Amino acid sequence: MNFELGPDEELLIASVREALSRTDTMAAARNALDGAQPAHLWQEAVRGGWTDMPGLLYGVLVLIECGRRLAPTGLLGHLTAVAALRPHADHPAVAAVLPGLLDGTLRAAAAFTPATAVPDAPGADVLVVDGGVVVREFTAQRAGGYDQSLPLGDVSWERGEGFGGDAGFAWNVAQTLLAAQALGAAEGALAIAVEYAKQRKAFGRAIGSFQAIKHQLTEVLRLNENARSLLYYASYAAENEPSEFGLAANAARFAADQAIDLAARRCLSVHGGLGATWEHDAHLYFRRAQLTRLLLGGQAAAGEKVVGHVFSG
Amino acid sequence: MDLSDSAPLAAYRAKIRQWLAENRDHAPIGKPGLHVTDIEPFRAWQKLLAQAGLVGVTWPAEYGGQGLGMIEQAVINSELHRAGLPGALDIIGVGNLAPTVIAHGTSWQKDRHLRPLLQGDEIWCQLFSEPAAGSDVAGIRTRAIRGEGGGWRLNGQKVWTTNAQHAAFGLLLARTDPSVPKHRGLTVFIVPMTAAGVEVRPLRQLTGIAAFNEVFLDDVMLGDEAVLGSVDDGWTVAMTCLMYERFNLLTMLDQIGWQPSMFAEPLRHKLPPHLEQRLASVIVDMLAVRYSGHRALSKVANGEVPGPEAGLGKITLVDAAIRGAQVVTEALGPSALDGEWGYLLAEMQGLRSGGGTDEILLTTIGERVLGLPAEPRLDKERAFNEL
Numbered sequence: 084m085n086f087e088l089g090p091d092e093e094l095l096i097a098s099v100r101e102a103l104s105r106t107d108t109m110a111a112a113r114n115a116l117d118g119a120q121p122a123h124l125w126q127e128a129v130r131g132g133w134t135d136m137p138g139l140l141y142g143v144l145v146l147i148e149c150g151r152r153l154a155p156t157g158l159l160g161h162l163t164a165v166a167a168l169r170p171h172a173d174h175p176a177v178a179a180v181l182p183g184l185l186d187g188t189l190r191a192a193a194a195f196t197p198a199t200a201v202p203d204a205p206g207a208d209v210l211v212v213d214g215g216v217v218v219r220e221f222t223a224q225r226a227g228g229y230d231q232s233l234p235l236g237d238v239s240w241e242r243g244e245g246f247g248g249d250a251g252f253a254w255n256v257a258q259t260l261l262a263a264q265a266l267g268a269a270e271g272a273l274a275i276a277v278e279y280a281k282q283r284k285a286f287g288r289a290i291g292s293f294q295a296i297k298h299q300l301t302e303v304l305r306l307n308e309n310a311r312s313l314l315y316y317a318s319y320a321a322e323n324e325p326s327e328f329g330l331a332a333n334a335a336r337f338a339a340d341q342a343i344d345l346a347a348r349r350c351l352s353v354h355g356g357l358g359a360t361w362e363h364d365a366h367l368y369f370r371r372a373q374l375t376r377l378l379l380g381g382q383a384a385a386g387e388k389v390v391g392h393v394f395s396g
Numbered sequence: 397m398d399l400s401d402s403a404p405l406a407a408y409r410a411k412i413r414q415w416l417a418e419n420r421d422h423a424p425i426g427k428p429g430l431h432v433t434d435i436e437p438f439r440a441w442q443k444l445l446a447q448a449g450l451v452g453v454t455w456p457a458e459y460g461g462q463g464l465g466m467i468e469q470a471v472i473n474s475e476l477h478r479a480g481l482p483g484a485l486d487i488i489g490v491g492n493l494a495p496t497v498i499a500h501g502t503s504w505q506k507d508r509h510l511r512p513l514l515q516g517d518e519i520w521c522q523l524f525s526e527p528a529a530g531s532d533v534a535g536i537r538t539r540a541i542r543g544e545g546g547g548w549r550l551n552g553q554k555v556w557t558t559n560a561q562h563a564a565f566g567l568l569l570a571r572t573d574p575s576v577p578k579h580r581g582l583t584v585f586i587v588p589m590t591a592a593g594v595e596v597r598p599l600r601q602l603t604g605i606a607a608f609n610e611v612f613l614d615d616v617m618l619g620d621e622a623v624l625g626s627v628d629d630g631w632t633v634a635m636t637c638l639m640y641e642r643f644n645l646l647t648m649l650d651q652i653g654w655q656p657s658m659f660a661e662p663l664r665h666k667l668p669p670h671l672e673q674r675l676a677s678v679i680v681d682m683l684a685v686r687y688s689g690h691r692a693l694s695k696v697a698n699g700e701v702p703g704p705e706a707g708l709g710k711i712t713l714v715d716a717a718i719r720g721a722q723v724v725t726e727a728l729g730p731s732a733l734d735g736e737w738g739y740l741l742a743e744m745q746g747l748r749s750g751g752g753t754d755e756i757l758l759t760t761i762g763e764r765v766l767g768l769p770a771e772p773r774l775d776k777e778r779a780f781n782e783l
């Protein structure tokens with residue numbers, strides 16, 4: 084038994100961090116709110132080989148890092164779509180696109196009907212609908228501008244080709260990856276809040292030495308660690324305990340939404356007046372927190388599924 | 397990342413499973429939970445488990461243990477749980493106190509105490525907390541004064557002592573030098589609970605039963621062989637004990653035999669829709685405790701010492717259990733408070749203070765894990781008797 088990260092996984096994380104650090108994604112997220120072209124790090128994803136991940140855990144680890152820096156890479160949609168297609172590689176509709184998706188010459192997104200606010204849909208080449216239909220021609224209308232670092236599209240299409248995929252499995256992958264991205268942002272928000280609490284002085288001492296601050300931040304750590312444990316569980320279950328994957332994925336989603344909600348709010352308040360400014364990064368995490376909890380059914384749908392899985396299991 | 401057993405571990409698990417199947421008729425009915433009142437059947441069961449090598453598996457073989465790791469302990473816990481059988485009675489003795497004796501004891505102390513403890517013949521209790529010092533355990537006042545011709549005289553009072561009413565021995569923290577700062581003048585003693593001058597008075601708890609006690613020490617005379625570790629180095633010994641307590645927190649869910657679904661089961665087919673999200677949040681937290689436990693166990697198996705973050709699991713567990721019992725009682729109505737759910741609510745709210753309060757855990761973890769600066773302290777460098 085080993086339920087912690089091994090050297091291969093640590094290596095992957097280090098390389099993702101390295102690659103993402105070449106772009107100031109936080110500044111890009113802010114500037115995009117004022118109309119600048121949002122950053123898109125798909126090319127980094129292709130270069131890093133993250134478009135073709137050997138297991139869900141690797142996708143989770145990459146998305147945690149993307150979330151930490153609010154880096155849009157297209158991978159949330161892409162890796163969900165690829166996971167849905169991969170078991171059906173022999174189906175002609177899948178065979179026509181999968182090699183391109185794996186090597187990154189094509190980019191995919193995954194829509195679940197009614198196909199509104201579909202993550203990573205703008206600019207995607209392939210759409211996988213409800214985990215079982217390949218769509219090659221579609222329009223993706225950019226939806227919402229509240230958090231430009233998480234591109235969304237309202238999608239419409241005429242024709243698609245069914246390949247007999249498993250809608251539930253695709254949904255669970257999407258929940259897991261969305262949760263991973265949210266946890267990354269929660270960890271990023273906690274990290275800058277902790278840094279600030281160590282440096283900022285008030286009443287003759289560092290504010291992090293005040294219990295009210297210390298306990299709030301440690302409470303964020305508790306929720307973050309809970310979400311991380313459940314993400315490992317979901318990654319493990321996806322491959323080893325398929326009957327538990329639904330429970331694990333939805334639990335991870337629920338926990339990650341709780342974590343980022345608290346993390347983003349605490350991050351903002353620990354920064355005092357600074358946290359209330361446009362120039363500071365705290366509100367970027369706050370925006371991400373507000374938006375992510377509404378996507379893919381929202382936190383409440385995940386909660387409903389958790390209870391449903393326990394009753395049916 | 398892999399939750400499955402290695403081949404040797406799978407064989408170990410199969411052996412345990414078989415032994416439990418063959419011996420289950422000797423087990424007492426019911427779970428020991430966190431506290432038992434009628435202990436004799438559980439004592440006999442501990443002895444049987446110990447003789448089969450299922451207690452103290454992480455202890456060295458020379459003291460009756462198996463010299464195995466936390467993973468094997470976790471396998472036993474999960475197999476006991478799977479079979480619906482209780483584990484050892486003296487969780488505190490086996491899990492925290494004996495390992496402290498193993499770490500700091502003389503060979504005489506180890507030979508004298510460890511086997512009877514393991515077999516359940518002698519139960520142990522932890523005599524740290526006092527009326528004036530719980531969270532601030534280094535502030536204890538029980539005095540131990542060295543006699544002219546050697547030996548020690550103890551006077552003072554302990555409180556909240558779980559199992560003192562059953563215990564043969566207690567591990568006691570006392571002040572031996574009040575003229576130095578509070579953490580430096582402490583010493584740990586092994587106290588026979590039958591010694592003249594030791595008086596145990598049960599304290600009835602909010603659950604209605606008395607599982608913890610007050611312990612009075614009135615001119616209790618002890619020999620030099622009662623000192624565990626070095627004189628005036630009791631803080632080091634006490635910290636070892638608290639470190640082992642963390643080890644135990646890691647596998648808490650398994651040890652008390654709880655399933656993440658335990659608050660959902662009673663509501664099958666009768667969950668009011670408005671309670672669904674609250675139930676979900678309880679299930680999610682219970683699952684998180686389980687898998688955080690697996691992560692922590694893996695770290696220990698990789699040779700790391702468990703850090704204070706294990707305390708986060710206790711906070712989550714207690715909080716989730718209280719919310720879970722509230723959801724259940726809200727769905728089932730007021731009469732549900734009269735049975736196990738009312739008991740559980742009370743027990744859990746009490747447990748919030750046991751093993752470190754939330755505030756103390758959050759402070760420790762905030763400083764040690766997040767690296768936040770410590771609070772200014774008025775008591776650290778001054779002599780205890782000048783505070």
Ligand SMILES: Cc1cc2nc3c(=O)[nH]c(=O)nc-3n(C[C@H](O)[C@H](O)[C@H](O)COP(=O)(O)OP(=O)(O)OC[C@H]3O[C@@H](n4cnc5c(N)ncnc54)[C@H](O)[C@@H]3O)c2cc1C
Pocket residue numbers: 294521522523524525526527528529530531532555556557558559608746747748749750751752753754755756759
């Ligand atoms: C069921 C149960 C079993 C127990 N079993 C044992 C046992 O077997 N042996 C044993 O020795 N002890 C035992 N204890 C005692 C337990 O360890 C103490 O109750 C605990 O450490 C708290 O100490 P206290 O009761 O003195 O409360 P206090 O320390 O007085 O705390 C009161 C309140 O003040 C808060 N507080 C204290 N200091 C700080 C601070 N620095 N910052 C912020 N808040 C603070 C606490 O969090 C708490 O909310 C048991 C307790 C319980 C409830």
